[in-house]
Amino acid sequence: MTTTIPSTSGFTKNNTTASTGGGLTNPSPSVTPTKKKITCLKIKPLSLKPTVSNFEEETWNKLNNAVVAIQKKEKICTGQEELYQLCSDLARHKKSESTYSKLKLLCSKHIENVIYDLGHKATTDHTTFLNIVVKSWEEFTDQINMIRSIFLYLDRSYVMTIPDKSIWDMNLQIFKQNLKINEHLLKKIISGILILIKHERSGESIDKSVVQRLIRMLTSLHLYEDEFEKSFLEETRSFYSNDGLNNIDKLNVPEYLQYVESRLRQEVDRVTNYLSKLTKKPLIQIVENELIKKHVKTILDKGFEELMDLNRIMDLNRMYGLFKLVNELDAIKEAFTVYLKIRGKRIVDDDQNDKNMVQDTLQFKSKIDQLHEQSFHKNEEFKHAIRKAFEYFLNIVPNKPSELIAKYIDGKLKNSKGLTDDELERCMDNALTIFKYINGKDIFEAFxxxxxxxxxxxxxxxxxxxxxxxxxxxxxxxGTQFSNKLEGMFKDIDISAELMKGYETSAEFKKFINEVGEEKDRALQIASSLGVKVLTLSYWPNYTPDTLNLPMELSLLQDSFRDFYTHKYSGRILKWVSNLGQCSMKALFPCGKKELIISFYQAVVLLQFNSKEKISVRELKQSTGIQDEKQLILTLQSLAFHKEKILKKETKGTQVEENDIFFVNEDYSQSKTKIKIDSFQLKETKKEREETTEKVLLDRSYVIDAAIVRIMKTRKQLTHQQLLTEVLSQVRFSIQGQDVKKRIESLIDREYLERDNNSQAGSANCIYHYVA
Known part of the structure; x- marks a missing residue:
């Protein structure tokens, strides 16, 4: 292909001058000419030298025809390379601006026609119409790409100097302007997209590729955010507002939570499939608000307790995750706390279930810990709520949980059959997990x-x-202050074992054996089986000393051990607590000889029947030396109404009166040779438990008195509120301000403190002085 370029003075190239008639080059004079074949450049002369204006017009006509052919989807007569060269020729001759303006005008007219045609087709149903829009848009973009390839030189030279005015952007801008002018058309496109999305949300199948391509169109035209997204989000809000109201009543809570999760996944997929990533945050936020945040109270009221009762770990985990999305974890925490308090109070208040209270509480705690870990993601605020709730319901009935925890541990340590060492220790650890929540630790300590x-x-x-x-x-x-006395009890048991070893080799022991005389073998047997436990009074519970009418051998043996002990520890006094003693007694029944393991009280009562067949309660009281009538009655009941009925009462009934008469049960039969009979006095009665609690409460008053005096002795003068604050910080049990006020009044009466004359008793600003 030959291209002629007009010029007024011909062409020059490589210092070779070309003329219309041809010719040879003239060699330099200093070079000796040689015979050589010369090839001459021949240029065909122009028959007519065109002007610049003719060049621009003719060139543009060719470009114009090509553009129109593209827009009309017709065949282009001129080759693309030639068209590109024509554009570059115009640009080199500084015709870029006029060429760009002509192209813009040409594209504008075409776009107007495209929009006009679409406007006429907007009356069809939305599905057909959207497909027409997609087809028109894709044809349009294909045309822009073809036109841009022809004018590429212009796009890379002249247009580069004009921001955002590339041929592609110019066409999109014109398309956008015409689309916005035709408002009805734009609304039709957007509403059509929204209808398709609504159908998809309703479970219908749609052509997602159509929506995807339309969204790309709006994004390319910069209409997505301004024109589509706002309408889309409003439509979404309306849809899910109705959707939430319909389903919260129709579905149960687990089903509704699963439904919300599925809706959130669908919207995330929708963003992935055809929406802008920038829409994801506001879209998901709308769904969360309409389906979760607006129904938080309804969800909790309708199903939280049931999920907790049924231990629905996955459903609670789902609820936690969804509520966290809308910053409503405080609502779950509040419902969680209320649930713990109600269920825990139900366990503690059940007087019929005191025996299982600790076990039920431990099972409840285990369940809550599992939920805290697996459903509530070990949230620290929920952990704090658990602590507060357990502290509440374990102290709502004063002192009772403290006593029952002590009894629970007692039961495990007395009977650990079937438990390994690790399991037993786990039981102790479990008991301590709820022990730390109780305020009455002094009550626990006493029991x-x-x-x-x-x-x-x-x-x-x-x-x-x-x-x-x-x-x-x-x-x-x-702390050590709590455990010192308990450790002292173990120390006494160990020391007592050493004492018995020393006694068996002592002079007092030998003296006792020699004094018995003829019954020496029997005395040696009794003395060898002796086991005395010497208890330090301050370590152990308060046991009441007593004096029983013991058999002569036992009485002498007691005196012998007392002599041994006082000789070893001068200045100490021993007091015998017989109701804590145990012994082994041989008995002869018609069914044969039996060995009875019984208490000292039981033994003394049974020995009376060696001399009499029938004895009244009044006579037994005198002969045994048991002055406490209640203890005597309990002892008789344990012998007469136990499963091992050693004695019988003449009258019917289990009540024991002073005139009732007892006798040995001659019909007693038991295949076992060795029989253990539990003593009723070893079993703690309700009154004894109440007495233990009352003693602790009395001790508390002494502790409060000591704290008040200690504080006032240091500070000399304080207001009532200041003194109350310091006392509450020092005592280790829970007390009320009224308790402290009573103790202050008691100390004033006893002249440890005095009240300022101008102060009103009990008021926060009342001033106290230390005077003791």
Missing amino acids: YKKDLGKRLLFGKTSSYDAEKTMISKLRAEC
Whole structure:
């Protein structure tokens, strides 16, 4: 292909001058000419030299025809390379601006026609219409690409100097302007897209590719955010507002939560498939608000308790995750706290279930811990709520949980059959998990110490090591002040064992054997089986000393041990607590000889029947030396109404009166040779438990008095509010301001404190002075 370029003076190239008639080059004079074949450049002369204006017009006509052919989808007569060259020629001759303007005008007219045609087709149904729009848009973009390839030189030279005016952007801008002018058409396109999306949300199948291409069109035209997104989000809000109201009533809570999750996944997929990524955040936020946030209270009221009761871990986890999305975890936490308090109070208040209260509480705690870990993601605020709730319901009935926890541990340490050491320790750890929530730790200490004393004195503990492990755990939880007395009890038991070894080799022991005389063998047998436990009064519970009418051998043996002990520890006094003693007694029944393991009280009562066949309660009281009538009645009941009925009462009924007469049961039969008869006095009665609690409460008043005096002795003068604050910070049990006020008044009466004359008693600003 030959291209002629007009020029007024011909062409020059490589210092070779060309003329219309041809010719040879003239060699330099300094070079000797040689014979060589010369090839001459021949240029065909122009028959007519065109002007610049003719060149621009003719060139543009060719470009114009090509553009029109593209727009009309007709065949282009001129080759693309030639068209590109024509555009570049215009640009080199500084015709870029006029060429760009002509092209813009040409494209504008075409776009107007395209929009006009679409406007006429907007009356069809939305599906058909949207397909027409997609087809027209894609044809249009294909045309822009073809036109841009022809005018590429212009796009890369002249247009580069004009921001955002590339041929592509210019066409899109014109398309956008015409589309916005034809408002009805734009609304038709947007409403059509929204209808398709609504159908998809309703479960219908749609052509997602159509929506995807239309969204791309709007994005390319910069109409997505301004024209589509706002309408789309409003439509979404309306749809899910109705959707939430319809389904919250129709579905149960687990189903509704699953439904919300599926809706959120669908909207995320929708963004992935055809929406802008920038729409994701406001879109998901709308769905969350309409389906979750607006129905938080309804969801919790309708199903939270049921999910907790049924231990629905996955559903609660789903609820936690969804509520977290809308910053409503406080609502779950509040419902969680209320649930714990109600269910926990139900466990503690059930007087018929005191025996299982601790076990039920531990099972409840285990369940809550599992939910906290698996459903509530170990949230620290929920952990704090658990602590507060357990502290609430475990102290709502004062002192009762403290007593029952002590009894629970007592039961495990007395009877650990079927439990390994690890399982037993786990039981102790579990008990301590709820022990730390109770305020009445002094109540627990009193009952634990009382039960521990019985376990140590009667050999009822299943594991000495487990007992010491429990003490170490209590020391770690409450400090050494709490565990000192308990550790002292173990120390007394160990020292007593050493004392007995010393006594068996002592002079007092030998003296006792020699004094018995003829019954020496029997005395030696009794003395060898003696096991005395010397208890330090301040460590152990308050046991009441007593004096029984013991058999002569036992009475002498007591005196012998007392002599041994006072000789070893001068200045100390021994007091015997017989109701804590146990012994082995041989008895002859018609069914044969039996060995009875019984208490000292039981033994003394049974010995009276060696001399008489029938004895009244009044006579037994005198002959045994048991002055406490209640203890005597309990002892008789344990012998007459136990499953091992050693004695019988003449009158019917289990009530024992002073004139009732008892006699030995001659019909007693038992295949076992060795029989253990539990003593009723070892079983703690309700009155004894109340007495233990009352004693602790009395001790508390002494502790409060000591705290008040200690504070006032240091500070000399304080207001009522200041004194109350310091006392509450020092005592380790829960008290009320009224309790402190009573103790202050008591100290004023006893002249430890005095009230300022100008102060009103009990008021926050009342001033107290230390005067003791």
